[in-house]
Amino acid sequence: MKKIFLFCAALMAAVSVNAEIKNMNCAEAKAEALDKLQAGETGTDSVAVTGFVTKTDGTISRGQQTFWMDDEQGTTQTFQAYWCNIPGASGSNGEPLNVGDKVIIKGFLMNYQGTTAEMKNGDVVILERVTVEIDTIEVDVCEAIAEGEALNNNEVTPDVFAVVGVVSQVDGIYEQYNQATFWMNCEEEGNAANGKKFEAYYVTLQENDGYMPNIGDTVGVLGKIKKFNETIEIANGKAWILAKSNFVPDTIRVSVADAIVAGNALADNESTKDIYVVTGFCDSIAYAYDETKGNMSFYMCDDINTPTYDFEAYRVRTNVAIAVGEQVSVVGHIKKFVNSDKVVTIEVVDGYIEGQSTGLFNLKGDNIKVEKILENGQLFIIREGIRYNVLGALVK
Secondary structure (H helix, E strand, O other), X not given: OHHHHHHHHHHHHHHHHHHOOEEEEHHHHHHHHHHHOOOOOEOOOOEEEEEEEEEEOOOOEOOEEEEEEEOOXXXXXXXXXXXXXXXXXXXXXXXXXXXXXXXXXXXXXXXXXXXXXXEXXXXXXXXXXXXXXXXXXXXXXHHHHHHHHOOOOOOEOOOEEEEEEEEEEEEEEEHHHOEEEXXXXXXXXXXXXXXXXEEEEEEEEOOOOOOOOOOOOEEEEEEOEEEEOOEEEEEOOEEEEEEOOOOOOOEEEEEHHHHHXXXXXXXXXXXXXXXXXXXXXXXXXXXXXXXXXXXXXXEEEOOOOOOOOOEEEEEEXXXXXXXXXXXXXXXXXXXXXXXXXXXXXXXXXXXXXXXXXXXXXXXXXHHOOEEEEEEOOEEEEEXXXXXXXXXXXXXX
């Protein structure tokens, strides 16, 4: 019995020691992460890192913020706090940190790719707040693009901008977080930036009563402008619906092959205004079903015996995991996605599985009575189960 007691006491002591929080400054945390951890490795000791915020390029998203720290006020980026939890922030509410704030972040050190010392998803304690006066500048989309193009890559403006424009494309609706990703076009006649697009990336909707952005809506987006590779954007800012367009897109039912044709006809990174119902077989899984998020990614084809891997249902909403070989209909906007390496993917982004609960794109696609079908290059209209050609003649 005595041996058991001594063993338990020793075990509790070991756990207690391991649970102690190591206090460090930013320089010490950087040395610990890069010298003692392998690239991609996360430490097992609880650490509290104290320092000043020296860079931050976004507001709070889902209660978290990313920023850089150093042991002195300034611009030196010694240690990164990657999407750490801001106190008092519920969802995307709460005040973001500003450059000059003194904070403690608690969590585990991480060596990111052997080059960056960071803490991911740590808890923030605010020690001191600085008084910061940031100008808010009202601009249109063309002026916002010009501001962004003057930046270096991955740089953000020191000032906050209120960008007013019209939604031209919706890439994602994330109702559980009250967020959306959409684009606005520069349409000022004669402007050198005419035809260029501005992205509102994961912005949080304010006072919207459940309504999410739709094509043609006039919106205002508030935040710092960022140049991200070739994209000019406001990421994780705030957005308001200023005027609703009442735009109702058509629903077009297609095969996978016809969906690819429709996608290839788009400009790079453009999405269709109409909603497509793409029916085909799941031929491979790209991203496994996430029960918490209720989504997954998979590729589709028309013939399961000859998979093509040319069309992706990307992060579509589903209540259950879709299995390889299963036939499904995916509802959403088709997008021609082109990455930085110029690789083209035709996909449905943030759509949903037909027959399951919807709410996407401000309409319920399952209940639409008028649909369009694209077959062999010909467009037909289905109204209450009856097929017509585009001229309105009944098809026998």
